[in-house]
Amino acid sequence: MATDVYAGTLAAGEPAAKVTRPSRTRSRRPRPTSGAALYRPWWTPWLWVAPAIIVIGVFGVFPFLNTIVLSFTDARPLGGGGDWVGLDNYSRMVADPAFWLAVRNSVLYAVVAVPLLVVLPLMLAQLVYKKVPAIGFFRTAFYAPVVASMVAVALVWQNLVSENGPVNTALMQVGIIHSPIPFLSDTTLLLLTAVALTVWKGLGWYMIFYLSALASVPKDLYEAASLDGAGTFRQFVHVTVPGVRLTMLLVGIMSGIGSLRVFTEIYILGGATGGVGGQARTLPFYIRDVALDPISGNVGYGAAISVALFVLTIGLAVASHKLGSKEED
Amino acid sequence: MTWWRTHGRTRALVTRYVLLLVVLAISVGPLLWQFFSSLKGPQDALYGSSATFFPANPTFAAYQTVFEQVPMGMYIRNSLIMCLLTVFSQVVFPTLAGYMLSRQGWRGRGVFYWVLIISMMFPFESIMVSLYTQITDLGLDDSFIGVWLPGAIAAVNVLITRAAFSAVPNEVEDAAMLDGAGEVRRFWKIYLPAARGAMVVVVINSFIAAWDDFLWPFIVLRSEELYTLSLGLSRLASSSLSYDPRVTMAGSIIAIVPILVLFVALQRYFFKGVESGAVK
Amino acid sequence: MSTHTLTPRPRRRARTLTGGIAGVVVASLALSACGIGGSSDAVGANGKPTTAGKCELSEEVTSDQRLSGEPSGEITFQTTALKQDFSPYFEKLIAAFEKKYPDVTVKWQDDPGDAEFTQRLVTNAQSCDLPDVVNLNQTTAYALYRENFLLDLTTKGPEDIGEPFIPSVWESQKFPGDDDHYVLPWYWGLNGLQTFNKDLMKDAGLDPQAPPSTVMEQLDMASQIAEKSGGEYYAFPANPYTHVPNDWQLMNAAITNADETEFTFADDPKIQEWLTKYAELYAEGALPKDTLSSDVDVTQLYSAGDVVWGSTNASFLRYVKDTNEATYDVTGVATLFDARGHAFQDGQLIGVPSTSKNPVAAVAFAQFLLSPEWQTEFVSSPLVSNFPSTEESLDIPKFTDITGDSPLDEANRLSVEAATDAENVFIFAWSDAVQTAVVSELQLAISGKKPVDEALQAAEDAANRILEQQG
Incomplete structure (x- = not known):
């Protein structure tokens, strides 16, 4: 079962009792089918999954296959072209420096954003998990950025990090810096600012995944740790983190997919060119530039880059799984 | 001190x-x-x-302007219809599929899993045109069904519910089988209560997705009578002749409120996941 | 894959993978049979292809006869960003049209004209689903025209279709290398004004009564602003996005060769000088550093009193008035024509797609919409600071006697004066892709990351590559 390797990683809300037992024995060792399966005719499972498989197959997988086909053609946005060109798009892609720059930016984005999005929401969930007065208010407030409109948020962030904005002004008053930090005109800083925006918007979103996972970490483990003299930090590292490890993997994969797809944040903060000289463009940004211009767009080439993005995403998912199972050993 | x-x-x-x-x-x-x-x-x-x-x-003049300039009641009604459709399909079908995916020992399970993963990994822009062609071919353009159908069942929700079902120990299932409980009964009595937390997460996620979605409904819907709130509010910023950022901001504040209300109502259920179910 | 077989794992994994790949390949082959690659090269009696993209055109459209018959059927009419302010106008217009042609039903929709406008239009075109009468800009009109998506109005429309329009406007509204008309001009605005903050000018030691009259003069004044402002305010936002190709056109620079088939701007000394000066301004702090690439709205900076110069468009002043009245009150308005000596027209267009199922009704509606009578009513609205495309509609009190001395009145007065000999200077080769490619390189030069001549050459090469790709 090649797939069960993944299936294990995506088990959010796994009870802690199970986590401490290496789940590898459960998922990897071939073992007799559980009792229930023996009483099931072969078609029953398909009946249960039929609606999902039809909708996802027709509207998720079919367009995906279509994109793969397009990547071997020179199709144009308004329907011109469409002739088979073999691997031309792929060889062009490999030799295209702008493509590699976009790969680098996307990977950099994921490498910075994913750890933050895995750890910070967990700490946040830990902070709001305990029932104290007004905690419902805090939980809701922390969730609010998730639903905030991107357009309005962008306006705020541009103001915040501009040369004369509050962030630079504050840092200068404290004396940490002497000239404003060019958050928006330096490529690397622009990417990091965009990561900050992603994290700010994502905190509440991933917090709720952790909240439901924290519910399954046994309380007595905390009590035991506390009796052993473990402080808050050590409790976090030795009890909380192992208890929600599988959810951390789920969040890692989800935020990884999200990071590789990031477009809006860069567009909003870096403008239509994608940063100064287009140097902060991510893969989806580059796909848009390449494929969607109605006059000079090249859908075939855009599709080839989409396939590359897909491969990169799969690679990231495998990598996070590897990382996860290593911790397990 | x-x-x-x-x-x-x-x-x-x-x-x-x-x-x-x-x-x-x-x-x-x-x-x-x-x-x-x-x-x-x-x-x-x-x-x-x-x-x-x-x-x-x-x-509150900006808020008044919002209600004067665009038919907010109609937009909110349309958005709620979309949200109800989406939440219904996103809770029911992924739960069924997620349950079966968490059960071992049936042929095709691995393939199904990969189909889910693949469908999650493509940027929407690169499949959008293909999707729109499909929807027009089905004669569903300019309709709620056309907006709803492609996103009616999301792979991620199958995975979320699947994870919750996997957490139920096999011993519980075996015990129920000894008591003579059939598949549907086991699902209903044992598994569903165990996945309540996950299902609340699905409700919130899919409600927000339907409430906030912009580009796709915009492509599918032509008639303003079908516009959802996010499309309707874009009108506030789109007047080519007069534009007041205060009104745009008021509009986006109005759009946040229902989601926050939903969140306040549901937040305590996040904690009633596995532990409150039949596991004990 | 069930777990109860005992085959060793690795082999089963391989089988799953190969099985999956085989499935993908089979599905791809099945797919390639339909959908793509099917466009035929057949030519209709009118000498144009019988298809547009994947869409088959009707006999009515591809024949060599003019459209004829009574208008009938349902048509869709799409405007851009007008619903907010003009709903009653369009409802009245449509009712009048439906009364005149009882067999026609008009469905009106309005696109907000945001960043996704072009993409929605392309998606519609691909699915043969364009509105029957559609409000276009120059870029999208040209894109649709190139793929045969627009009806040739000269050969298919009524013979007198160009009659009501201002002759200079009508004549200039053609695509390169084609004598026929594929779009009709609608309302238009002007580029060639400057708006500036008089208080800030005085503060910088400049005379608000003598604003710059050339682009280079403006850049020189910007230098002085940098010296005097001490970083409290700036000349204008740094992103060259809004300056090209407009500034270059004003300077009469050689942007392309005569027939617009090749870009030549890298060799023009005026452009080299312009970019060198621009980069100096950026280095000496005349322009806010963090606005080099971001889409920071000039309205926002201008209303906040952070920059001296605002937009070149008169209708921008309305936004300023809404967001910060104090700045609006100290705003000065003047023309900036440089060597060109004329203002530039920036026009909205109406097209009838060749994929229309009811082209007779669509053309009739387009003519009705653009008739002098209805255009007069449109531009009479106090909200509109644009001009009509028919001569008759220019002759209304709103344009002929403007009183008052607010910045808006002043802008309107100057616009009317400039409107009489405004030129349509749109460069069709300058697509959105070219704009992005060129601006990217300019940003590198301005930020000092690339020498000016190198950046200009790279920009020209990139722009020419795009031209080549589109064939």
């Missing part, structure tokens, strides 16, 4: 609230700026050094 040292519990509580307030400032600060800007009168500058955080002449 001695008080501070001896009252460990109080100290922990104070620390907790200090941290809560710090995060509060970070997370809602920008939204408050937006909110207060929407309350500013025409004399209050929005930007620059003369602009203040709090409005000097607070007014």
